[in-house]
Amino acid sequence: MSGETEAMELVRFKDPNEALGLAVHLLAKKRPLNELPLQRVVPMVEAAIHREHYVFAKRGSRDKSLRSP
Numbered sequence: 001m002s003g004e005t006e007a008m009e010l011v012r013f014k015d016p017n018e019a020l021g022l023a024v025h026l027l028a029k030k031r032p033l034n035e036l037p038l039q040r041v042v043p044m045v046e047a048a049i050h051r052e053h054y055v056f057a058k059r060g061s062r063d064k065s066l067r068s069p
Contacts, residue, residue, distance in 0.1 A: 006059045006060035007059075007060070008057050008058065008059055009057070009058045009059075010055045010056070010057055010058075011055065011056045011057075011058055012052070012054070012055055012056070016049050016050060019049045019054065019056075020042075020045065020046055020049050022056065023045050023049065023054070023056075024042060024045065026056075027041065027045070
């Protein structure tokens with residue numbers, strides 16, 4: 001590990017559809033989250049985004065799919 005750390009950036013999208021799409025995209029990438037039944041997960045994520053109870057964390061430029069709005 002190098003002594004260098006990248007700053008974290010918190011991102012929230014103006015368009016809730018963009019936020020939902022990115023959330024589902026990210027959840028589908030990794031186990032065990034990608035093994036959860038979509039009919040249960042998507043409504044919970046959608047409700048959290050609708051209430052604005054979400055934020056995406058981004059470290060530097062590592063994840064190109066997470067661009068600031």
